[in-house]
Amino acid sequence: MLRRAGLVSKASLRNVPSNTTFRRFASTKTLKETLQDIIPAKQEQLKRLKAEHGQTVVGDVKVENIVGGMRGLKAMLWDASVLDPDEGIRFHGLTIPDCQASLPSAPGGKEMTAESMLWLLLTGQVPSEAQTRVLSRELAEKGDLPPFVRKLIDSLPKSLHPMTQLGIGVAALNHDSAFQAAYEKGMKKTEYWTHALDDCIDLVAKLPAIAARIYRNVYHPNNQLPAINKDLDLVGNYSAMLGYGGNHNLTEYLRLYIAIHGDHEGGNASAHTAHLVGSTLSDPYISYAAALYALAGPLHGLANQEVLRWQLAMQKEIGDNVTYDKIREYIWKTLKSGQVIPGYGHGVLRNPDPRFMALQQFCDAQPELNSSPIIQMVKKTSEVAPDVLKEHGKTKNPYPNVDATSGCVLYHYGLTEFKYYTVIFGVSRALGCVTQLVWARALGLPLERPKSYSIDALQKLAKKDL
Numbered sequence: 001m002l003r004r005a006g007l008v009s010k011a012s013l014r015n016v017p018s019n020t021t022f023r024r025f026a027s028t029k030t031l032k033e034t035l036q037d038i039i040p041a042k043q044e045q046l047k048r049l050k051a052e053h054g055q056t057v058v059g060d061v062k063v064e065n066i067v068g069g070m071r072g073l074k075a076m077l078w079d080a081s082v083l084d085p086d087e088g089i090r091f092h093g094l095t096i097p098d099c100q101a102s103l104p105s106a107p108g109g110k111e112m113t114a115e116s117m118l119w120l121l122l123t124g125q126v127p128s129e130a131q132t133r134v135l136s137r138e139l140a141e142k143g144d145l146p147p148f149v150r151k152l153i154d155s156l157p158k159s160l161h162p163m164t165q166l167g168i169g170v171a172a173l174n175h176d177s178a179f180q181a182a183y184e185k186g187m188k189k190t191e192y193w194t195h196a197l198d199d200c201i202d203l204v205a206k207l208p209a210i211a212a213r214i215y216r217n218v219y220h221p222n223n224q225l226p227a228i229n230k231d232l233d234l235v236g237n238y239s240a241m242l243g244y245g246g247n248h249n250l251t252e253y254l255r256l257y258i259a260i261h262g263d264h265e266g267g268n269a270s271a272h273t274a275h276l277v278g279s280t281l282s283d284p285y286i287s288y289a290a291a292l293y294a295l296a297g298p299l300h301g302l303a304n305q306e307v308l309r310w311q312l313a314m315q316k317e318i319g320d321n322v323t324y325d326k327i328r329e330y331i332w333k334t335l336k337s338g339q340v341i342p343g344y345g346h347g348v349l350r351n352p353d354p355r356f357m358a359l360q361q362f363c364d365a366q367p368e369l370n371s372s373p374i375i376q377m378v379k380k381t382s383e384v385a386p387d388v389l390k391e392h393g394k395t396k397n398p399y400p401n402v403d404a405t406s407g408c409v410l411y412h413y414g415l416t417e418f419k420y421y422t423v424i425f426g427v428s429r430a431l432g433c434v435t436q437l438v439w440a441r442a443l444g445l446p447l448e449r450p451k452s453y454s455i456d457a458l459q460k461l462a463k464k465d466l
C-alpha cells in the first residue's frame with residue numbers, strides 16, 4: 001500500500017544517511033522543471049565549497065595509486081550514487097531495497113522502472129507515479145529512430161559484435177544533437193545543461209530501438225519490430241521490441257536489471273569515460289558512445305557474457321549430477337589454467353554485491369527460475385567460489401558481483417544469444433552516465449585533465465623520499 005502510494009516505510013529507510021534529500025513530491029512538475037528548481041542551490045553549494053574549502057586535503061596520492069589503475073584515488077565529483085566497499089551501492093543515499101520499496105513500477109508490474117530510477121538519479125528525489133508516467137510517455141514519443149540511423153544499423157555486418165553496433169548507432173544520433181547545434185550558435189555556459197538534458201532524454205528514449213534493432217538484425221532477421229507503444233514504460237517497450245513482450249517475468253527482470261545497473265558511482269570505466277569525454281563538451285551522444293566501448297571490455301560489461309560461457313562449459317563438463325565438490329574442482333581447474341573466475345571480484349566492493357543479491361531474490365521468488373538447472377548451478381557456484389578464491393589468495397574480493405547471475409537469468413528465459421547481453425547493460429548504464437553529463441554541465445565542471453608521471457619521474461620522487 002505504501003509502495004503504491006509512492007511512500008516509503010520508515011523501516012526501509014533506517015540506514016539512509018540523515019542528510020539525504022528524500023521526499024515524495026506532491027507536485028506534478030516535469031523532470032526539467034524539477035531540475036530547474038534544484039540546480040541553483042547545488043551551483044551555490046559547489047561555489048562555496050570551492051571558495052571556502054578548495055585547499056582541504058582529501059587524501060594522499062601514492063605510487064601504487066598511479067601504477068595501480070588509480071584504485072583508491074578519490075579524485076572525481078559524482079553525486080548520484082556512492083559505492084561503499086562493504087555495503088555496496090546507494091543511489092542518492094537509497095539502497096536497492098529502499099528503491100524497490102519506493103520507486104514507482106510500471107502498471108501491472110512490481111519492479112521499479114528505468115524512468116523512476118533516472119528521475120531519482122537526476123534529481124535526488126523519488127518521483128510520484130504521475131511524474132513517472134509523464135516521463136514514460138515522453139520517452140516513448142521520442143523513441144523512434146531517424147531513418148538514416150535505421151539504415152546505418154541495417155547496413156552493418158551481422159558478424160560485427162553487437163556492442164560495436166550499439167556504439168555506432170548511438171554516435172550517429174549526434175547528427176541531431178541539440179547541445180552541438182546550440183554550441184555552434186554560441187550558447188551561454190548557463191544554458192549548457194538544458195540542451196544536454198534534451199539530448200540525454202532523447203538518447204535514453206532511443207536506446208531501446210537501437211538495441212532491439214541490433215538484436216533483430218543479428219539473431220532474428222525475419223522478425224518484425226513492433227511500433228513503440230506510447231502507453232508502455234521504456235523497458236516494457238524494449239522487451240516488446242526484443243520479442244519478449246508477452247513474457248511478464250522476463251520484462252520485470254529486465255526492469256530490475258536495467259534500474260539497478262544504471263549507476264555505480266563515477267570511477268567505473270564506462271561512467272568515467274562518459275564523464276571524461278563530456279568534459280571536452282562533446283555532446284551526450286558521442287560521450288555515451290565512447291562509454292559503451294569501455295563497457296565492451298571483458299573486465300567490465302562483457303563479464304556477463306563470459307560468466308554464461310563459463311557456467312555452460314561447467315555444466316557441459318559436470319553433467320546433470322551437480323555437486324559442490326565437482327563445482328569446486330571446476331573452479332580450481334579454471335584458476336590453474338591462469339584465467340579469472342568471471343562474475344567474481346570487484347575493483348571497489350569487498351562483500352557480495354547487493355545487485356547480485358537483488359537478482360538472486362528475484363530468482364528465489366519465481367518458481368521457474370528456482371528450478372532452472374543453470375540458475376541452480378549459479379547459486380551453488382556462489383556458495384563454493386568465495387572459499388576457493390580465498391584459498392587461491394589473489395583477489396581482494398572473493399564474492400560474486402552482479403554479473404555472476406545476470407546473464408544466466410536471460411538465458412533461462414530464452415534470450416540465449418549471450419554476445420548480446422552487454423548491450424542490455426549498455427541500455428541501463430546510460431541512466432547514470434546521462435545524469436552526470438547533465439550535472440557536469442549544470443555545475444560548469446571543467447575539462448578533465450589529470451597530470452601523468454613517467455616511471456623515471458616516479459623513481460626520482462621515490463629516491464627523494466628516502
Ligand SMILES: CC(C)(COP(=O)(O)OP(=O)(O)OC[C@H]1O[C@@H](n2cnc3c(N)ncnc32)[C@H](O)[C@@H]1OP(=O)(O)O)[C@@H](O)C(=O)NCCC(=O)NCCS
Pocket residue numbers: 298299300303335339340341342343344345346347348394395396397401402403
Ligand atoms: C573485476 C576485476 C576486473 C577487478 O579487478 P582488480 O580490482 O584488479 O581486482 P583485485 O585487486 O582483486 O585483483 C588482484 C589479483 O586477483 C586476481 N583476481 C581478481 N578477481 C579474480 C577472479 N574473479 N578470479 C581469479 N583471479 C582474480 C586479479 O587478476 C589480480 O591478479 P594479479 O595480481 O595476478 O594481476 C576482477 O576481479 C576480475 O577480473 N573479475 C572477473 C571479471 C568480472 O567479473 N568483471 C565484472 C566486474 S563487475
